[in-house]
Amino acid sequence: MTIQAAYNQAMAGQRTFSMDTASLRRHLHGSGIMPTRQRMEIAGVLLVRPQHLSADQILETLQKAGSAVSKATVYNTLNLFAKNGLVRPTKVEGERTLYDSNTENHAHFYNLDSGAITDIDAVLVHDLPPLPVGTEIAEIDLVIRIRNRRET
Numbered sequence: 001m002t003i004q005a006a007y008n009q010a011m012a013g014q015r016t017f018s019m020d021t022a023s024l025r026r027h028l029h030g031s032g033i034m035p036t037r038q039r040m041e042i043a044g045v046l047l048v049r050p051q052h053l054s055a056d057q058i059l060e061t062l063q064k065a066g067s068a069v070s071k072a073t074v075y076n077t078l079n080l081f082a083k084n085g086l087v088r089p090t091k092v093e094g095e096r097t098l099y100d101s102n103t104e105n106h107a108h109f110y111n112l113d114s115g116a117i118t119d120i121d122a123v124l125v126h127d128l129p130p131l132p133v134g135t136e137i138a139e140i141d142l143v144i145r146i147r148n149r150r151e152t
């Protein structure tokens, strides 16, 4: 099952899904990435469900699980995953990059108070003005920053 198929299934009702090791390995191979042990470890944290994680969060999760993976390897691998279309780097606040395992065009709610990030359908931005002749949308990067309602 591809990430997207799994994601669609998750969105269709089942809120969680998991991708087994064999599927992950095929997914990396299919994206032109040699599934080394450390890449598989990182994929096993990030790519198993639709989510948004920073490199530090991935590193921390792996270290807690006893992995010897280095910070440099995590960054290099995330860059490789991004280059090969497995993840989408997203900046929701300042310079902090989050890696999004959902690579379909979609937008985000980002709650400034809680830090919660929610995927929303890109249908919101389907009413764009016409694109310049000869161009197509490569990526939609839209973050709608929200906050908890202030009492007056």
Ligand SMILES: [Zn+2]
Binding pocket: 052, 100, 102, 106, 107, 108, 118, 119
């Ligand atoms: Zn997202």
